[in-house]
Amino acid sequence: MKKSIITLSLAAVLGFGSITVGMPIEKASAANKLNDLNSQKEKINQQRSGVESKLNDTDKKISENQGEQQSVQSEIERLDKAISDALAKIEEKNQEIADTKKEIEKLEAEIEILVERIKKRNELLKDRARNYQETGGMVSYIDVLMGAQSFGDFVERVGAVATIVEADQDILKAHQADKDELEKKQNQVKEELASLEKMRAELEGMKKSLNAQKAEKDKLLASLKHEEEEMHAHKLELAEENEILAAQEAALQKAIKLEQERQAEAARQAELARQKAAAEAAKKSSSSAGSSSSSDSGSSSSPQVSAPSVSSGAWTRPAAGRLSSGFGSRSLGEHFGVDIAAGGTVPIVAAADGVVIRSYYSSSYGNAIFIAHSVGGQTYTTVYAHMRSRSVGSGQTVSKGQQIGIMGNTGQSYGQHLHFELHRGSWNAGKTNAINPIGIVPL
Template sequence: MKKSVITIAVATTVGLGTIFGGVTVKTEAESISGLKGEQTKIQDQRSNIKADINSANDKINTLQRQQADVKSEKKRLDFAIDDTTDKINDKTEKVKSTKAEVAKLQAETKVIKERIQKRNVLLKERARSYQENGGMVSYLDVLMGSTSFNDFIDRANAVATIVQADQEILEQHEADKKELLEKQTRVETNLASLQKMLVDLKNMNQQLSAQKKEKEKLLASLKDQEEEAHEGMLDMQEREQILAAQEAAIKRSIQNERERQAREAAQAKSNQSKSGSSGTSSTSSGSSASSSAPKVSSGSFTRPAPGVITSTFGARGGSFHYGFDIAKPGDNVPIVAAADGEVYVSHYSSSYGNVVYILHNINGQTYTTVYAHMRRSLVGAGATVKKGQQIGVMGNTGDSRGQHLHFELYKGRWQYHAAINPSGIVPL
């Protein structure tokens, strides 16, 4: 199973704990003292893991707040993009209307130019007439050629009218040229301003869209980090649960050890008072394993499953394999307890699948065995099992490739990556 950074950090902290020593317990007091020592170590580890869980939870809360901030910023950008898009559409429409105004002005300009051209022709004719008739002299001739005072007045009025008409033509000519220039300048300026505004808005929209993409990337990264932190926290919570179950099992082991010592003391006292009496011994395997289960060995441990060993303890493919893999095809391949003990964990793990943890107390020495990837478990936490008793069925659950049993042995309590080589201890 791929572990997150948080999980690896916690695993390293847990895994670096000292392995329970291998010195044989010499006295009954030392046996109970050793179990209490294990209990204290587990309590310390649980305390450390709880602190790490709290830190992971704080990190998750921080990541969630950061995501909320990014979502808020993304929402603001969405509104800004929407507003800018509306403005772009508005300015685009105004550019269209201004271009239509330009087209209309061009038509008006054509008319004005035609008027100017006609006036130019008229003015040229006037100028040629002035030149041919000596300019104002022709008007004097007109006045002097009057036959009476009334005729003079009429001719003077006619000359004034002609001069005024010429003046009005010139003034209109200049007004038309000025109007044309003003309209052209105004419309061209307006169009240039709108086109620049449109370009600026489009650039702004592109920048806002780029910012939105960056926020989306940041949000995706924060979500990945949160998922990783959740995975790490769940892994730590599972480890804490295993340690809690171990602590409870050790408490029961202490009580069982006290009761065993009391029974042995009572038996010894009884034996002393019954000199020469002999008891019968009975052998009980307590096994409910099927006929395909491995034969129960003499000694403290027995083989946990039938089949072929496909992987041993040690380096494997660039990593380290902390147990033995035993594979056997078929349905209902039994898995048995390797020694007498108490089941303190029986659950589903994302890495080990259906897995059982058993705590053993053998001649004052504590051992832990782990049975992983089972198709199903037949025992629950708190169950007392005997060596060779069936506890599950071989399977392919969790992070597994093919039906097999992954078996681990720990000297003392379970600790991450602290398993020992079962060869020479468990008959495999």
């Protein structure tokens, strides 16, 4: 809506300019000035859509990065689960191994008891056999046999002796069998233990590899996060750039409006002067009307709104102080402005008439003000940085020499100074329009 009105009125002004080829030069140049403002606005529009698409690209990259982070995160979750599974299994195996070891110990104790028992029994049997020989025990056996009253009785007695011997032998055999059984069982359990220990070793290996995989994923996630942070920072820079461009567009629209009003007022004044001159010419009826008209308009004491001309008079020094750093390359890199340093409370003033594009705090510029100017048909942008305070707001109209703030040391600044930039045309992030103010602005 607003835009269409401006376009219409611009068209009217332009149309007026083009049909008045034979009219005074000021009118044609005024039309050119509006033309220039309009083309500046177009350029800013293009830059803005460039920034807009960069912002979109960055947003896309951020969401891609976030998607990647999510998949890495779920990989990490999967690995975490696998690791805790492995740990649980290892714990289980540890328990089984401990149980098996206890069983082996128990079996060993049982075997030891049996071995001891067999040993004692053997000794007992040996002692008994020795006793038979030494004390005539064997004789007693023979006596027992010899004492038989009949053959039947003898057989019975032999059987009894054999039974006693056999019983001893059976006990020994049983003991031996028990011992063999226990040893067999012990071997089985030992095999079981070996297999458990092998499984545990495998699980430990698996855990180690899972941990290594997880460490790698953690590293990847950290690098993705770092990348995302950088993209956010880049986005912030683009957003700041976009805001300045948007504000610049608004300031230029305002400058166009002011220029239209100034032209209308100038036309009104010119008409008044022409009428006055015509009346005077009729009264005096002297020399040519044309020359009297021009001399009258020059000597008139009424408030004349003169078009800004390309002259040193259009600019003024923005602050008092010494020039501490010039324009161009220096050790810290390209310097896109000049520095004016002074101590105490130093007022900063607008270097020319204009419209405040932006008045804000920037992490690099500190308290900063951007002003759009239209001088002699050329647009300029001035930047005032590191201020202690700002006294004008965005969109405000300022006049040459009007105080806009106080010199300071805010943002990326080392010592109180004013960092002053002059751009021919509009400001852009690459600062490709920055020019040396010396020779234009009296410094």
